[in-house]
Amino acid sequence: MGTWSGRKASSRIRALIFIALGTVLLSTYILFRLQLRRTTHVGVDPARNPLPSTPAQAPQPNKDDKDADGLPPMYPQLKIAELALPQHDEELPFPEGKNARFVRFGNQMWGVGLNNQLFEM
Amino acid sequence: MSFELPGQAVLSANLLLGANRHRLLNTEIARRSGRAYVFTPFIWDPYAAEDTYVETTASNYPTGQGKMRAARVPLRAYIESPTSGAPWPDDDSTPRAVSDKWYDRMCPQEKRMQIDARKINKEIGVDLEKDEGVTIVNKWATYLRNLDVQCANLQWETPRIIDFEYVSNIDLSNDFYIL
Numbered sequence: 001m002g003t004w005s006g007r008k009a010s011s012r013i014r015a016l017i018f019i020a021l022g023t024v025l026l027s028t029y030i031l032f033r034l035q036l037r038r039t040t041h042v043g044v045d046p047a048r049n050p051l052p053s054t055p056a057q058a059p060q061p062n063k064d065d066k067d068a069d070g071l072p073p074m075y076p077q078l079k080i081a082e083l084a085l086p087q088h089d090e091e092l093p094f095p096e097g098k099n100a101r102f103v104r105f106g107n108q109m110w111g112v113g114l115n116n117q118l119f120e121m
Numbered sequence: 122m123s124f125e126l127p128g129q130a131v132l133s134a135n136l137l138l139g140a141n142r143h144r145l146l147n148t149e150i151a152r153r154s155g156r157a158y159v160f161t162p163f164i165w166d167p168y169a170a171e172d173t174y175v176e177t178t179a180s181n182y183p184t185g186q187g188k189m190r191a192a193r194v195p196l197r198a199y200i201e202s203p204t205s206g207a208p209w210p211d212d213d214s215t216p217r218a219v220s221d222k223w224y225d226r227m228c229p230q231e232k233r234m235q236i237d238a239r240k241i242n243k244e245i246g247v248d249l250e251k252d253e254g255v256t257i258v259n260k261w262a263t264y265l266r267n268l269d270v271q272c273a274n275l276q277w278e279t280p281r282i283i284d285f286e287y288v289s290n291i292d293l294s295n296d297f298y299i300l
Binding site for chain 2 (some may be wrong): 071072073074075076078079081082083085086087090092095096098100101102103104105106107114
């Protein structure tokens with residue numbers, strides 16, 4: 001009887017220690033995450049990259065060709081270069097220029113990336 | 122043809138070929154029909170505005186969040202070839218490929234001839250499931266060459282001429298000049 005109640009007491013203590021440790025660990029983790037969130041916001045120019053007010057709001061695009069805020073690049077320079085291609089000129093002689101004949105494959109696939117298309121290999 | 126991703130690892134030729142094969146083969150159709158190929162960006166979401174990010178849904182990400190992607194990535198981020206507007210070889214008189222923005226300017230909606238791939242496949246006798254790749258490319262190129270319109274526009278949501286089934290059994294190295 002005595003040994004039984006002793007065992008019970010020690011298992012209670014063990015459970016208490018377990019819960020206490022768990023709480024300490026959990027709160028440390030939460031505090032760490034909060035701290036992390038706070039520090040990552042330091043130094044971000046709010047005009048260039050305003051913080052999302054709600055989680056659902058999508059982040060703003062970064063205007064450089066850099067992966068600075070963890071978002072994929074937008075390649076603005078490449079977009080400008082594409083527009084400035086020499087064939088984009090109405091004055092060019094046929095078959096280019098104003099009277100050029102075009103074909104646009106509007107049925108080309110979209111919404112798939114390298115990962116999807118690897119599938120076809 | 123360059124296979125370098127800016128600032129990233131150099132991808133193998135096969136990988137990018139896999140991702141762009143339909144574009145390359147569509148360019149070949151355009152070349153054989155003597156028309157300028159209209160290249161488009163990589164589009165994740167055709168309804169999203171230019172210069173926005175879209176979140177792709179991915180329930181299997183461990184974070185439970187999707188991945189942010191640019192709604193459109195310019196094609197030249199991946200390939201620099203006649204498909205993305207680079208010049209053809211000197212002895213080739215094919216007009217250079219133009220961007221979709223230039224096409225929108227030169228070909229407003231009323232100038233476009235909308236082509237339903239399903240109808241034309243029947244008309245020119247193409248069976249996408251059985252015919253050889255070269256046959257499909259040649260028949261479509263002939264059709265587009267003889268078409269007396271400036272702006273040919275294959276309609277969205279009609280069958281793709283170049284699709285997974287087709288590219289899986291085609292001998293790219295033998296049949297196609299641009300590859």
